[in-house]
């Protein structure tokens with residue numbers, strides 16, 4: 056067994072830190088205050104090759120899961136809100152297009168998406184369908200040459216920022232559960248699309264948007280993947296993108312921990328530094344251990360995916376453990392700052408809130424447990440190897 060990060064990725068890591076020092080750190084405070092991520096940041100990410108894909112002789116190819124996880128962890132340490140906006144574009148939008156798009160769809164959108172010029176999001180959740188994705192009610196009615204879409208997508212990250220959305224809708228209402236939904240590429244400037252940015256307290260400065268589709272015409276060529284296979288497609292996209300959200304959530308935990316450690320060393324109480332109080336040092340040891348355990352499961356999930364192995368269980372375990380670690384570490388770190396932690400623009404304030412968001416986006420903690428349990432039940436004995 057080798058637990059080390061490959062040397063070439065460490066090199067990439069240094070390049071990433073220098074990119075973030077130049078392009079994210081100087082501006083992130085302003086973006087948080089304004090609640091907006093400028094599109095120019097995506098152009099800069101694209102120009103420097105950080106949008107998850109790269110050109111090769113075979114065309115655009117996806118970066119390895121480990122590479123992407125290291126990227127999202129680094130973004131998440133600085134700003135989970137910025138990290139989620141990039142992850143939605145790359146791991147829901149581009150990934151969905153890459154996995155299920157036709158050659159023509161990919162040619163049309165992927166190159167400009169990888170340059171950060173065209174931005175993508177995914178609208179699945181509805182007022183009556185969250186964890187239970189099969190309850191989607193948005194309708195796609197077939198007409199000559201295309202489809203008419205009607206419905207509401209209630210929580211869409213990047214819904215305001217994006218140009219295109221991948222959308223699920225019922226195309227075949229009479230079909231069995233697994234054949235009722237299809238996915239569509241919706242141009243968000245189409246007639247009948249309206250967007251309302253929601254007021255939220257997590258993952259600032261990304262936007263969370265309610266998307267309404269009223270008689271939106273979608274041409275046949277914008278059906279994404281196969282008609283009637285939308286449920287399995289969107290669940291597959293979520294399984295894969297769970298690695299990215301786990302990574303940015305690990306970054307949330309680590310970012311909070313690093314800030315708190317720094318404060319704990321400097322802050323003097325009762326004649327000694329906070330970090331030297333044994334009660335606090337035990338908490339630090341415990342949280343560090345939890346983060347390390349979460350990271351190892353995440354690296355294992357990436358390793359299995361990159362090696363072509365089945366990784367569904369590991370990706371849900373990683374999401375579960377990273378979220379638990381971020382929730383515990385985020386609240387603990389905020390406590391260590393005392394009253395300062397409640398001030399909106401204090402750097403520690405965002406971490407507990409953003410850890411909470413991680414427990415919802417791309418499957419709640421209960422949903423991860425459901426997936427893990429199903430995978431345990433499907434396993435052949437012995438469960439723990441020989």
Ligand SMILES: Cc1cc2nc3c(=O)[nH]c(=O)nc-3n(C[C@H](O)[C@H](O)[C@H](O)COP(=O)(O)OP(=O)(O)OC[C@H]3O[C@@H](n4cnc5c(N)ncnc54)[C@H](O)[C@@H]3O)c2cc1C
Nearest residue numbers: 177178179180185186210211212412415416417418419421
């Ligand atoms: C900040 C943020 C960003 C988001 N971005 C997007 C996005 O870009 N695109 C998108 O489509 N959606 C997005 N979502 C929606 C998110 O995916 C859903 O909130 C999530 O899937 C849960 O759905 P729900 O909110 O309808 O809760 P529900 O499904 O109603 O769940 C409510 C509670 O019931 C529990 N529960 C549900 N089923 C079970 C079960 N079988 N067993 C035990 N407990 C259960 C849940 O764990 C939860 O605690 C976002 C949400 C947030 C908060």
